[in-house]
Amino acid sequence: MGDLDRTVDVIVVGKGIAGACAALEAKRAGAEVLVLERAGGGGGASALSQGIFYLGGGTDVQQACGYEDTPQNMYDFLRASTSHPDDAVVRTFAEGARDHFDWLEQQGVPFTRTGFSGKAVYLSNADCLLTTGNEKIWPFKERAKPVPRGHQARSDEVNGGLSAMRALLARCDAEEIETTYNAAVTGLETDETGRVVGVTARIDGAEQRIGARRGVVVATGSFTNNTELVKKWLPLLSETSSPLGVPSNDGAGLGLVEAVNGQLAAMDGVIATASIYPPERLVQGIVVNAHGERFVAEDSYHGRLAGFIMEQPGQKAYLILDSEIFAYPEAESARHALIDGWETVSEMAEGLGMSAGALERTMAEYNRDAADGVDTRFHKQPPWLKPLDQGPYAAFDISFDRSIYAFITLGGIDTDSRARVLDAAGQPIAGLYAAGACAAHIPRTGKEYASGLSLGPGSFFGRMAGREVAADPGVSVASRIPANEAAD
Known part of the structure; x- marks a missing residue:
């Protein structure tokens, strides 16, 4: 990789919900972690959201509200209502969702034990559980027992997404996870085998090259605010459509991954709502x-x-x-x-x-x-x-070209059930992982979506990426650089 400014075990690109979860899990697995965030602070689009996590399988909230759910029932619904081509991704999420809820609470993400039985887009009080998808409609109600799985973080003081991100960012600070803000990653570095072994980044106006012994996690958010990509991939969006997100949701991570032969998927997927x-x-x-x-x-x-x-x-x-x-x-x-x-x-x-x-x-x-x-x-x-x-x-x-339909993109980096980035042949690229809104979602169209199927899987597979990259055998980056740099 040539001369390096420094070397760490794991680099996480982005500090929204997926990046924060990845960093926490990688650090707890013993890895030296560096988070590079392009904005001046963490949170990303997740902090602007209503904080709904799609989780089930019998969470404590579901049980407290009198609903019976199982991982198989959740899987059956997701399998019936979404078209994700990799069954292992859907099953891994369904089987791990209940424990993931427990983990989020352990990090301080606030959830009450109350629910709402009516029909709402989101809740404006501190209630938690609500139906956020198509569980009750035909034909999906014939394939799985309808139960609510939208878990909204407490939102009586601020929006639920900010409540969740405050908790996760505070946990990152408490565990002294190193983060460099205003750091724009401009490229991924690979070795002669094609393995990702670091990044180039512009920090304080200067380009730096940072090695990653075990790998890189891309968690850069959606391409919702990239006008060029939206026009290319989502031609049915009208001029009155309104993107949801932050300015940095410009698809930068997609370009990083494509440059090292990573594959994109479901790029024509979009969830719009009015x-x-x-x-x-x-x-x-x-x-x-x-x-x-x-x-x-x-x-x-x-x-x-x-x-x-x-x-x-x-x-x-x-x-x-x-x-x-x-x-x-x-x-x-x-x-x-x-x-x-x-x-x-x-x-x-x-x-x-x-x-x-x-x-x-x-x-x-x-x-x-x-x-x-x-x-x-x-x-x-x-x-x-x-x-x-x-x-x-x-x-x-309520025409699509007259009313204001707010949207987020669903397509992105193709990943497997272990959050590994895949190439055109469907094979994982060594040392490269991705999670969150930069990765292709489980629902591939708005017709398949349920509120919470961004934050839920995004945080879940962010954790997965953190654990996987920390366990990656990696390469000896230090063996390729001068001894004084290897000591950094």
Whole structure:
């Protein structure tokens, strides 16, 4: 690797939730750890989130709230609802999720023993457990027993993500994990075998070369704020789509890994949301496209609904309500606009520019089903079925190209169940690991997503990466550099 400025056992690139967890586990396994963080402090996008961790298998919170769950049940749901090609990744996460919850609490991440049984995007109080995905909808409810798995860190004082990151960063400080901030990693160094043995980084305006005896963990976050990559990989996003994250979520880690022959996966995956609820009674309405047709069960997770809206003709969609359930969507950031009110369905169809009879047929079929308590077309669950027969009627424009759909990217570095970065042949690259939002997620599309399937697996596989890199036999970097540098 040539002349080095210093050498450590493990380098962790990034100090969001995955990086912090990786650093803790590597340090506890006996490795000398250096964290390089491009920003002026730790936390990343995780600190801005609502702090929801998707975990199950019988966590203490689930049990306290009266729910029975098992690792197999969690696996069955994830396997039914997501399309991750590596079954070992899904099973490893499902089987380790309960113990991972315990570990997070041991680090000081705050969770209460209370839950919320209604339908919400996130909780604004200190309750913890809520349903955050598609567990209750068909066909997934037929494959696994529906139980809530969204564990939101306590958010009565600050947002839950900040609560979680404060705890993890404090633990890193307490265990004296060395961190250099304002440090931009510009490249990965490899030896003649292709093994990753260090990094180049710009620190205080100067380039440094730092060796890693055992390996490097990339935990640099998503590419959500990289306009060029978003346009390349996510052409269905509209000009009104709004990225969620921090400025450093620019996909830098993807470029680092590609330069050493690492593979990317699921780059066209995105979770977008502009939820129609709360209030939850709006779920009793129907959502139709520009042709007056329903296209998804309205009680689906808000990201699944958005995924279908994105694919509709002209990306147009309307939320239809009658006077009995009328209310304004409370997600102000979504900016769903009330179009108008009409005395009859026919007048509404004409006002929305739909072909004569199309919306009337949709409403008639839906109302018959709702009266019978069975949605024959999309299997919407009975608690959300109500005939829409109490005029006047109203329509909100929830089109993908008009409302503000906030999004995060799901694609990234291809990794295995041990958080090892894979090459084009599906083989691990020696000395290189990745976790968090820079890695391809378990859910590959917004239709598969559940809130918490970023923080949950991100922190879980961050820990995995830390343990694996610390146990990596590594190489004797010191044998290739002058003795005075090896002593650093």
